[in-house]
Amino acid sequence: KAGVTQTPRYLIKTRGQQVTLSCSPISGHRSVSWYQQTPGQGLQFLFEYFSETQRNKGNFPGRFSGRQFSNSRSEMNVSTLELGDSALYLCASTPGRGNTGELFFGEGSRLTVL
């Protein structure tokens, strides 16, 4: 069974640009969550999608957005990039909603903003 796949694995952008990251969950998993990992702030929850709807949201500005498609694949977008957006963005999937169980994480997309 394939794991969670995130693309691209690495990317470099400049301030002011926008970026789109993709996440393919484990087959059969319908919930996708996104987390940002930085050395300073650690791991922080961005949002959760289930059945193509955003169900839960962390404390991030509106520049961070996402969506989920009918096949449960998810994308997140960051507009008007800032230096502080440099981070490892991790996607996780679960069969259903809720975080009472195990989250299956991908290897992440490492974004560098110059």
Next chain:
Amino acid sequence: AQKVTQAQTEISVVEKEDVTLDCVYETRDTTYYLFWYKQPPSGELVFLIRRNSFDEQNEISGRYSWNFQKSTSSFNFTITASQVVDSAVYFCALRTLTNSNSGYALNFGKGTSLLVTP
């Protein structure tokens, strides 16, 4: 406040030594869930264990064991006879309600970087 504290930033041990990673949590919930995840250099977080607040039984899985004590709000993780492959960053996490009150998410500690040398 609801938070997780992992006071140990880095730990270095020699192979075959036992090592304990500390986790202290704060929560106002009566029902809560605690987790441990491992992050190897490849980047993905690997689930190790979940414990709910009603189950204080300690758990052992091979060389791994967990000590959950509600009285001290701690959920410590011990690796017995450590191996080089155990080198990774280990995160303790608490399931908390998000600020938007729209659901729960994992609230992670800052992590403990464990280095096991031969």
